Amino acid sequence: MSVIATPVAGERLLGRTMRGARSWLPAVAVLLLGLGLWEGLVAALDVQRFLLPPPSDIARTFWDERDALWSAGWYTFKEALGGFLIGCSAGIAVALVLARWRGLSSAIMPYAIAANAVPIIAFAPITNQWFGVLNPLSKMAIAAVLCFFPVLVNALRGLTSVHPSSIELMRSYAAGEVEIFRRVRIPNSLPFLFSALKVASVLAMIGAVVGEYFGGTQEALGVQIRNSAALFAFETAWAAILVASILGISFYLAIVLLERLTMGWHPSARAAE
Amino acid sequence: MSAAAVSLRKVGKTFARGEVTAVEEIDLDVQPGEFISLIGPSGCGKSTLLRIVGDLIQPSSGEVVVNGKSANQARRDGDYGIVFQDAVLYDWRTVTRNIALPLEMAGWDRSKRDARVKEMVELVELTGFEKRHPWELSGGMQQRVAIARALSFSPALLLMDEPFGALDEMTRERLNGELLRIWAETGCTVLFVTHSIAEAVFLSTRVVVMSPRPGRITEIIPIDLPQPRTYETREEPRFFELVTQLREALHGGSEREPSLRAAEAE
Ligand SMILES: Nc1ncnc2c1ncn2[C@@H]1O[C@H](COP(=O)(O)OP(=O)(O)OP(=O)(O)O)[C@@H](O)[C@H]1O
Ligand SMILES: [Mg+2]
Numbered sequence: 001m002s003v004i005a006t007p008v009a010g011e012r013l014l015g016r017t018m019r020g021a022r023s024w025l026p027a028v029a030v031l032l033l034g035l036g037l038w039e040g041l042v043a044a045l046d047v048q049r050f051l052l053p054p055p056s057d058i059a060r061t062f063w064d065e066r067d068a069l070w071s072a073g074w075y076t077f078k079e080a081l082g083g084f085l086i087g088c089s090a091g092i093a094v095a096l097v098l099a100r101w102r103g104l105s106s107a108i109m110p111y112a113i114a115a116n117a118v119p120i121i122a123f124a125p126i127t128n129q130w131f132g133v134l135n136p137l138s139k140m141a142i143a144a145v146l147c148f149f150p151v152l153v154n155a156l157r158g159l160t161s162v163h164p165s166s167i168e169l170m171r172s173y174a175a176g177e178v179e180i181f182r183r184v185r186i187p188n189s190l191p192f193l194f195s196a197l198k199v200a201s202v203l204a205m206i207g208a209v210v211g212e213y214f215g216g217t218q219e220a221l222g223v224q225i226r227n228s229a230a231l232f233a234f235e236t237a238w239a240a241i242l243v244a245s246i247l248g249i250s251f252y253l254a255i256v257l258l259e260r261l262t263m264g265w266h267p268s269a270r271a272a273e
Numbered sequence: 274m275s276a277a278a279v280s281l282r283k284v285g286k287t288f289a290r291g292e293v294t295a296v297e298e299i300d301l302d303v304q305p306g307e308f309i310s311l312i313g314p315s316g317c318g319k320s321t322l323l324r325i326v327g328d329l330i331q332p333s334s335g336e337v338v339v340n341g342k343s344a345n346q347a348r349r350d351g352d353y354g355i356v357f358q359d360a361v362l363y364d365w366r367t368v369t370r371n372i373a374l375p376l377e378m379a380g381w382d383r384s385k386r387d388a389r390v391k392e393m394v395e396l397v398e399l400t401g402f403e404k405r406h407p408w409e410l411s412g413g414m415q416q417r418v419a420i421a422r423a424l425s426f427s428p429a430l431l432l433m434d435e436p437f438g439a440l441d442e443m444t445r446e447r448l449n450g451e452l453l454r455i456w457a458e459t460g461c462t463v464l465f466v467t468h469s470i471a472e473a474v475f476l477s478t479r480v481v482v483m484s485p486r487p488g489r490i491t492e493i494i495p496i497d498l499p500q501p502r503t504y505e506t507r508e509e510p511r512f513f514e515l516v517t518q519l520r521e522a523l524h525g526g527s528e529r530e531p532s533l534r535a536a537e538a539e
Contacts, residue, residue: 163361165357165361166361166363168355168357168361169355169357172329172353173375174348174350174351183363183374263365265364265406266365
């Protein structure tokens with residue numbers, strides 16, 4: 001039985017991989033084409049190294065300096081993650097409070113929405129001073145503030161944009177506020193919350209890296225990018241940017257995975273299957 | 274002397290926004306075990322009246338007594354089950370978990386709950402759709418989930434707002450029959466909103482006719498068809514007489530409208 005089943009299963013797996021490959025193929029082709037063009041144009045037009053190094057040089061540096069780059073990347077990622085966790089938890093907590101006491105919300109939300117539109121990253125030099133340039137908390141602070149507002153605004157919208165009759169149904173079962181939150185408002189807010197968390201994961205990386213541009217320890221990725229660029233080590237700067245990009249994308253994908261796991265019921269999750 | 278299941282005294286409701294008087298001077302006594310239909314043109318305050326009885330909105334004036342207590346106490350005691358005009362299902366719950374919601378909240382244990390939900394799923398013919406989410410169902414299927422959910426905990430009072438409006442004629446007639454069977458078995462009281470004259474006559478012990486702007490009761494018609502009602506009931510001469518009587522009562526209500534509008538225009 002299993003002797004017969006194995007080749008069939010193997011074939012099916014192969015078939016699925018092929019189908020998967022076919023849907024990925026165009027994107028991979030575009031990537032290769034882009035890199036090829038970059039490499040070719042840099043050589044053909046004799047572009048100077050400090051303007052744009054060829055991808056092959058960046059790749060070589062990325063490989064040669066991998067230990068230093070990844071340890072710097074990890075250092076910065078920890079700052080971003082710390083800021084993300086602080087900022088998002090604070091945003092969610094405040095959203096819960098404001099959703100419960102709506103009077104408070106009408107007093108505070110105009111400022112939160114305004115703050116959401118402010119380029120908060122501009123405060124990075126100031127948080128550096130507050131917590132000390134070498135203290136990772138200074139980068140966590142700016143990342144946390146960046147994450148806080150979009151999470152607050154979206155979570156609150158999710159908690160409050162509940163159809164009135166959804167609440168009426170709960171009230172018909174004599175549900176109190178806590179139960180209405182647990183069974184209706186919080187599940188209703190999850191799609192809103194996750195779209196904010198995805199944005200926040202990107203903002204947290206930006207906050208940490210840009211915060212480091214304004215000063216930090218030599219171990220930090222942002223500091224290395226800035227210093228390499230200042231020292232004309234452009235391949236290193238580009239390779240460090242590549243590390244930051246890989247970490248940022250992985251962070252984002254981790255949130256997407258979490259979203260799929262907690263929200264399998266959502267139409268968007270089903271459509272993607 | 275037994276307490277009325279629902280008793281409304283001079284109940285009125287004016288919505289603050291736009292100063293809309295939804296209902297006015299509503300007097301109605303519903304005895305336990307009655308099946309009352311509310312019928313009337315769109316906007317005459319039928320849904321508003323159900324919400325007032327369910328203590329989901331507060332009347333602007335008048336007094337509401339449900340099962341011998343205040344509407345608020347009745348709601349807290351879980352005395353009624355409600356089916357809204359739109360299904361009101363939670364997207365994050367499957368069909369079974371939507372039906373099980375009131376049972377979960379009333380603290381039924383797992384095995385009892387599962388058994389009842391299974392029974393309800395069969396009643397509304399949704400077998401095979403148990404694990405689906407609301408957005409995977411048609412409008413009529415969603416409405417059947419809402420009906421199953423309201424019936425699941427056998428409330429003493431059922432408030433139903435056009436529960437069968439989205440259903441095809443066949444399903445509607447079958448569920449009419451099932452509802453009457455459940456009503457007879459449990460002895461519950463039903464307050465039922467419908468736009469179908471035939472449905473109101475077939476189901477009810479009394480039909481309450483309402484007129485709009487402001488919503489008032491214009492007539493209460495007792496339905497003296499014998500119980501239990503069966504498929505043959507719909508073919509009895511008396512059934513047609515009552516249908517005609519109800520239709521005339523409804524039209525009488527709306528005939529007053531043009532003169533009313535003329536008065537407003539002045
Ligand atoms: N929340 C609300 N705020 C303001 N006005 C309302 C509200 N709910 C209902 N109304 C008004 O009250 C009146 C009665 O509405 P209601 O929903 O009770 O009518 P209905 O008889 O159920 O109509 P339909 O048959 O169309 O469902 C309408 O004029 C409506 O505009
Ligand atoms: Mg209505």
